[in-house]
Amino acid sequence: MQKRPEPGRDAIAPEPKRASASAPRKSSAAPPPPARLAKVQSIPEMRRLAEKAMPRAIFDFIDGAAETEVSRQRNRTQFDQWGFVHRVGKDVRSVDMSIELLGRTYSAPFGIGPTGLAGLAWPKAETLIAQGAEAANIPFCLSTVSSVRLEEVAENAGAGLWFQLYIFKDRGLSRELLRRARAAGYKSLVITVDCPTGGNRERDHKNGFTLPLRPTIRGAFDTLKRPRWIMRQLANGAPRPENMVEAAARAAQNAQGLVVFMSEQLDPSVTWTDIEEFVELWDGPVIIKGVLSTEDAKTALKTGAQGVVVSNHGGRQLDGAVSCLHVIERMREAVGGGPTILCDGGFRRGADVVKARALGADAVLMGRNTLYGVGAAGRPGVDHVIRLLKSEVERTLVLMGVSRISDLKHDHLMDMSKLPPAQPHAD
């Protein structure tokens, strides 16, 4: 019988020994999940494991959102509007959920979106997540502010990755990042445009979240309850935005000022003219991330971009912003069938992904899910998250009577908000 974890301790199987600062081994095979992880049935369960494994301030940095967090909540409730209308009498012995996206065939209609400083969850998290995505043949997009250098991720996770770029005040820095990404073999570029300034994340303020971490007294006690997390961080060094270390040094910022440097680089003066310049600098597909308006989507396409990510940044930027499912249909109608429409925010179930596809999205990106997975258990946690989501998408399609993801139509959904409100009933 497995020994139960002590309360408050990491509720996961002991992690395999890893060489400290060295890069994770280049490997495409997904190792089998530790026994206790295999019992995790869903992303919400993985989130709870991650919550136990990480200090509160780190979990809140990942899990939290701006101000009232209403956009983050709506990112979950948006799916309730739509009910499935399944079809029967269809042969669904085999289901094809593969998609063509930005010149490659992927084996599922979802991928991993960019998340900065993932190393706070687990050392070298970006490499581990990229390897998991590559092994599962789904897209992976590296953040500008990754805690592993973009060259190192590319070297250890194979070709074909996507790179996310912020257009910083120091345009030379953004151009340099773009040049490095191309040289390292990144295939597609995602330009994030919804960060003219930082979001007001109150959980972070409350926790005194800074880098390097300087926890409050309560935070320090909380961190001490996670000795495995502490040991991993001590062995690997404090995570920092590695792609920007030289630029910060040039700007005479010390290590402590790196994150300040980065947030000060967010530029409220960026216009479509700047965006167009960066689209032109890339010689592969470009996607503009963080669009909610149909007018903006049309302008994005005029810059030469191939598509957009309909996104409210996981509710972390403009609190009160609508969620992607609220606008996805009119977005598809506005731009027509050709351009790529991705969307993100709150996708925790395979059924959520199926709804987005039926409403016109080509694919879905996910931010927090693999952060929960990696924070709970390292690479096996990543693989388990992807496995769960893939099998949920597949099962949903079988139950819907849909054998090819491309056969999903709006008719497979019903707008429940147009039905009379449910009456209380006896049971």
Ligand SMILES: Cc1cc2nc3c(=O)[nH]c(=O)nc-3n(C[C@H](O)[C@H](O)[C@H](O)COP(=O)(O)O)c2cc1C
């Ligand atoms: C911890 C964290 C860091 C993020 N960092 C970035 C980033 O560096 N660049 C970016 O474009 N989006 C970033 N995002 C937003 C995600 O790409 C994505 O839009 C969002 O997480 C989707 O919502 P979900 O987490 O509910 O899936 C971040 C999100 C999280 C949770």
